[in-house]
Amino acid sequence: MTPPSGRSRDTRQRLLEVAGEVFAERGFRDATIQEICRRADANIAAVHYHFGDKEELYRTVIQYAEQCAPENAPADVAPEAPAEKRLRAHIESFLVRLFDEGQPAWFGKLMAREMSDPTPGLDVIVQEKVRVSYRRVEAIVRELVGSGASDDDVRACVLSVQGQCLFYRHCHPVLTRLFPDRPFGREEVPELARHIVRFSLAGIRATGRPRKGAAG
Amino acid sequence: MTPPSGRSRDTRQRLLEVAGEVFAERGFRDATIQEICRRADANIAAVHYHFGDKEELYRTVIQYAEQCAPENAPADVAPEAPAEKRLRAHIESFLVRLFDEGQPAWFGKLMAREMSDPTPGLDVIVQEKVRVSYRRVEAIVRELVGSGASDDDVRACVLSVQGQCLFYRHCHPVLTRLFPDRPFGREEVPELARHIVRFSLAGIRATGRPRKGAAG
DNA sequence: GCACACTTCAAATGCTCATTTGAGAGGAGA
C-alpha cells in the first residue's frame, strides 16, 4: 500500500543523492542532516544507520560523485586532434560541468566549494581529479606554446585557462549582482567558451614569444 | 597594575580587528564569538555589549575594512599613463591585496569568501567595491581592445583578467596540494603578475580582431 | 566620600544540531 514514488528507491541511495545536492548548496558544515533527511523523505536516524555519521556520509558522497562522472575528459574530440580543437573541447566541457544542473550537477559545485575551502576528508580525492584535468590541459598548452616557454610558463598558462573558467562558478554570486540583466548559466556556455578559447590561445602563444608583454 | 599591552587598546577596536581575521579564516558561520573574544582577550559578553550581535559585528567589520583600505586603486601609476602600464599596475596591486598578510590582510580573504558564498548583510557593500574595481579595468580594456570588440567582448576580457587573479586566492588550497614545492604567496606576486599581464594583453588584443581564435 | 555612567565579568539560558536509543514493522526461512 506504500505509494509507488518516494519510498520506492532505496533509502541509502536517496540519501546519497540528496546529500550531494545539499552539501553542494550549503557546504559541509552548514548542511544539516535534518534537511538532507527531509528532502530525501527519510527518518533522521537513517544517516546514522546507513553511514555512521555526517563525515562518513560526506566522504561517501564524494566517492559516489566520482563514479557517477567517470569521464572527466571531453568525449567528443580525438586525442590526436589539433591542440586548438582539444583546448576548445576542454574549455567547453569544463564549463558545462561547472554549470550543469543535471544528474551529477552538484559535483561541480562541490568541487568548487572544496577548492576554496577544503575539508579534511577530501584532499586526496580532489587532487586525483584535479591532477588529471591539469595534466590534460598541460599537454595541450605545451603543444601550443612557443619553444621559448619554461615549465613555469606552461604552468602559468594552464592556471590562466582554468582560472578563467572557474571564475564563472566561484564568483557567480558577484556576477549576478554586477550584471543583473546578463545571465551566466548553462545556456551561455558556448558564448563564454568562445571568448575564453580566443583569449587563451592568444595568451598562450604570447607566452612562448621571447619579448615581454608590456615593456618591450 | 594592568599590563601595558593587550588591555591598553580599546576593547571594541581589538574585537573589530580580531573579528576580521577570524571571519576571514573561517567564514561567518564557522567563526565563533568565543574564539574572537579569546583572541582579542575580551569577555564573551563584550561582543553583545559593543555590537549587539554577531551579524552586526560582521557588518561593522566590513565597514571598518573598507575605511581601512580606502585606496582600492593602485597609487603608483598616473591615470593618464598608457593602458598597458595601468593594466600592469592594476594586476599587481590586485594580487598584492589578495595575498597580503599585512594590516587589512583579512579583507582580501573576506572578499574572496563573500564572492563565492555571500552572506545577506553584505551584498551592497561588496558590490560597491567590486563595481569600482570592475569599472577601472573596463576602461583599461576598452583602450586596448580592437575596435571590432562589442560590449560583451570587453566585459568578457575584464572577467578573464579578474578571473586569472582571483584564481590564485580561490584555489590556493588546491595549488599548494598540486604543487607542494612551488609557493604561491606574496613573494611570487611580481612573477605571477608578469605572466598575467603578458597573457592578458595578448588575449585582449586578440579579442578585438575580427578573425576567430582557432580557425585562423 | 558619593552618585552616576560606562565597561567588564562569570554564570546562566535557550536554541540548533548531530548522535543515540529502544521500540517496532516487514519479510525470509524453518
Add this chain to the structure above:
DNA sequence: TCTCCTCTCAAATGAGCATTTGAAGTGTGC
C-alpha cells in the same frame, strides 16, 4: 507460527554556540 535479520521511526541525549543577565569593577564630576 516463531525467529532472525534488516530497516525505519519518534523521542531522547548531549555538545556547541549565540545571547542574556545581574553583579561587580573603574573612572569622572560633585
